Amino acid sequence: MLTQAPKGTRDMLPQDAYLWHWIEQKEREAAARAGYREIRTPVFEHTELFLRGVGDTTDIVQKEMYTFKDKGDRSITLKPEGTAGAVRSFIENHLFAETLPCKVYYLNAPIFRYENPQSGRLREHHQFGMECFGGKEPTVEAELISTLMGMLTSLGLKNLSVHINSIGCPNCRPKYHAALKQYLGDNIHCMCATCRERFEKNPLRILDCKEEKCRDIVKDAPVILDCLCDECREHFNQLQALLTAQKIPFEIDPHIVRGLDYYTKTVFEIIMQSGREGLALCGGGRYDGLVEQLGGPATPAAGFGIGAERILIELRNQNLLPPEPSTTDVYVANLGADMKIPAFSFAQALRALNVKADSDLNGRSLKAQFKYADKIGARYVALVGGDEYARGVIKLRDMATKEEKELPVDTAAQAVADML
Numbered sequence: 001m002l003t004q005a006p007k008g009t010r011d012m013l014p015q016d017a018y019l020w021h022w023i024e025q026k027e028r029e030a031a032a033r034a035g036y037r038e039i040r041t042p043v044f045e046h047t048e049l050f051l052r053g054v055g056d057t058t059d060i061v062q063k064e065m066y067t068f069k070d071k072g073d074r075s076i077t078l079k080p081e082g083t084a085g086a087v088r089s090f091i092e093n094h095l096f097a098e099t100l101p102c103k104v105y106y107l108n109a110p111i112f113r114y115e116n117p118q119s120g121r122l123r124e125h126h127q128f129g130m131e132c133f134g135g136k137e138p139t140v141e142a143e144l145i146s147t148l149m150g151m152l153t154s155l156g157l158k159n160l161s162v163h164i165n166s167i168g169c170p171n172c173r174p175k176y177h178a179a180l181k182q183y184l185g186d187n188i189h190c191m192c193a194t195c196r197e198r199f200e201k202n203p204l205r206i207l208d209c210k211e212e213k214c215r216d217i218v219k220d221a222p223v224i225l226d227c228l229c230d231e232c233r234e235h236f237n238q239l240q241a242l243l244t245a246q247k248i249p250f251e252i253d254p255h256i257v258r259g260l261d262y263y264t265k266t267v268f269e270i271i272m273q274s275g276r277e278g279l280a281l282c283g284g285g286r287y288d289g290l291v292e293q294l295g296g297p298a299t300p301a302a303g304f305g306i307g308a309e310r311i312l313i314e315l316r317n318q319n320l321l322p323p324e325p326s327t328t329d330v331y332v333a334n335l336g337a338d339m340k341i342p343a344f345s346f347a348q349a350l351r352a353l354n355v356k357a358d359s360d361l362n363g364r365s366l367k368a369q370f371k372y373a374d375k376i377g378a379r380y381v382a383l384v385g386g387d388e389y390a391r392g393v394i395k396l397r398d399m400a401t402k403e404e405k406e407l408p409v410d411t412a413a414q415a416v417a418d419m420l
């Protein structure tokens with residue numbers, strides 16, 4: 001146990017760090033281009049926020065939250081998603097009183113869900129998310145989706161299509177709930193206990209049940225798209241026109257309901273091409289009621305979240321992972337104990353000039369130092385010592401071509417920096 005990470009968690013190892021940095025850089029650039037600024041919110045929040053925000057009939061709240069009492073007897077929950085915390089911060093910090101829309105993104109925020117760990121489903125994962133507060137037009141969703149697709153394309157990912165749906169608003173949803181209840185009729189008694197409870201409290205959520213017998217019953221249920229009010233229909237039509245104009249491929253999927261209760265009108269997902277069946281690469285949508293529901297002024301809003309680990313799975317499956325760049329430009333080898341200080345100083349001089357430099361930390365022999373330099377993929381080895389150093393020069397070896405040249409000690413660091 002001591003040397004085993006908790007089930008469903010993963011270390012990010014040093015040899016994978018460059019991949020995370022690469023993805024993060026693309027995410028930052030894409031978000032910044034669309035005018036989004038970074039927000040960071042705590043890893044834990046008051047449990048109440050998620051009960052009210054995510055919804056007490058969702059799987060996340062009913063089955064998956066990491067909830068505990070702190071030493072002050074407050075109920076605390078590790079973030080099971082990123083939106084509720086961003087909304088809480090938007091309200092608490094009066095961001096609604098500043099210029100709207102307020103566009104924010106969070107970068108690889110740790111998210112915790114007590115799920116059954118399997119490929120692509122972790123108990124701790126990391127989300128990049130974008131949230132726009134104070135924009136009511138479907139251009140908001142179009143901007144979110146095109147920014148997201150631009151980011152994924154900049155990583156090289158191909159063949160991704162966006163699945164969109166509209167799940168209506170408080171005006172038209174009761175009509176759908178009635179239609180769904182009528183369709184389910186007596187069959188509700190054959191469904192699982194959770195669905196029976198949801199039938200009374202929140203029938204739409206029944207469509208999100210993973211139990212096979214329940215899925216079988218709902219597969220021919222009426223779809224909410226047929227019950228939309230004029231405003232929701234128009235919103236959905238405009239979104240489609242905007243995506244078409246951007247040449248963003250999309251499919252209308254009336255079965256997307258999403259696993260969180262706050263959505264209104266648009267919901268969307270990108271389904272993984274190569275992952276397990278039905279696993280989403282990304283999910284999001286509009287949530288016009290949430291800010292007010294959590295105590296802020298009525299503010300339309302929309303956003304999405306995408307898991308870094310799933311981006312990595314998709315990149316790996318599409319064979320798009322770049323090789324790790326070398327961590328060292330120059331390895332500074334010393335020729336014996338009396339050369340340790342000059343060699344160390346030379347490495348420091350290189351670093352001061354922004355060169356990735358490394359030197360011996362173990363009193364290794366020259367042969368072992370060369371072997372090490374080779375292993376870490378150093379482009380050059382600078383040899384400090386011997387006759388050369390006595391003559392006031394440092395020998396520089398190009399590890400690929402094996403060519404060697406001598407550089408005057410005083411100007412060697414700058415000369416190397418200029419070569420790179």
Ligand code: HAM
Pocket residue numbers: 080081082083113115120121122123124125126127129130131259260280281282283284285302303304305306307308309310
């Ligand atoms: P979500 O669909 O629950 O939405 O999660 C968003 C993304 O997080 C998923 O598409 C997936 O990439 C990743 N993800 C979710 N659960 C796991 C898991 N167990 N293991 C690995 N990756 C996972 C939300 O969380 C909403 N807050 C998104 C949103 C933002 N909607 C509006 N704004």
